[in-house]
Amino acid sequence: xxxxxxxxxxxxxxxLSLGSTDVPCRFFRPESDPSGVDFxxxxxxxxxxxxxxxxxxxxxxxxxxxxxMQRAHIxxxxxxxxxxxxLLWLDTRELGFPxxxxxxxxxxxxxxx
Numbered sequence: 001x002x003x004x005x006x007x008x009x010x011x012x013x014x015x016l017s018l019g020s021t022d023v024p025c026r027f028f029r030p031e032s033d034p035s036g037v038d039f040x041x042x043x044x045x046x047x048x049x050x051x052x053x054x055x056x057x058x059x060x061x062x063x064x065x066x067x068x069m070q071r072a073h074i075x076x077x078x079x080x081x082x083x084x085x086x087l088l089w090l091d092t093r094e095l096g097f098p099x100x101x102x103x104x105x106x107x108x109x110x111x112x113x
Contacts, residue, residue: 030061073097
């Protein structure tokens with residue numbers, strides 16, 4: 001069983017680095033929403049100073065997870081830490097999460113980065 005959190009069981013996790021500090025990005029097990037029609041996947045990004053949470057919905061658990069990963073990726077790319085070039089995964093600015101087809105990581109990088 002995964003780690004328990006306020007959002008349920010941690011399903012998967014990726015740890016990014018911000019200098020010597022870890023920034024965990026956690027995705028919680030997708031669950032059927034109250035209507036019973038769609039699925040919802042919550043995520044949390046644990047910055048050193050605060051926790052950012054969000055969610056995405058899909059027609060099934062897989063779509064909800066993929067969309068949550070895309071939303072989390074956009075949250076990370078929109079951060080001041082990413083803009084400063086200090087948010088890394090495996091010592092690179094490529095964070096390794098999926099993005100919608102019409103968005104790229106380059107969209108979040110300034111002309112000098």
